[in-house]
Amino acid sequence: MEVCLWLITSDRVFNPKQEHIMPVVRVSWFEGKEHAQKAAVAAEITESIVKNTGTPAEYIYVIFEDVAPSDWAGAGKLFGETPATP
Structure with a gap:
């Protein structure tokens, strides 16, 4: 069973030379995504921000942070742990 979790946060950086807010998403x-998957997600995120804010695409940045399941916990348990069998 593969569990896929996403945490998307957004920062806004002001570039005084360009007078644009530069969204950083x-x-x-979890690690292991293919380049094509990342490219598709980056394109969709960028498209949504352009559509909803009018920010030009060249000012939008998407950063992917691949995390090992053993470094991510939910409900107090690491996802990379194998459940104990009775």
Whole structure:
């Protein structure tokens, strides 16, 4: 069973030379995604921000943070742990 978790956060950076807000979106998810998957997600995130804010695509940044399941916990348990069998 593969569990896929995403944590998307957004920062806004002001570039005084360009007078644009530059959105920075960070996507944290389990490691192992293919380049094509990352490219598709980056394109969709960028498209959504352009559509909803009018920010030009060249000012939008998407950063992927690949996390090992053993470094991610939910409900107090690491996802990389193998459940004990009775």
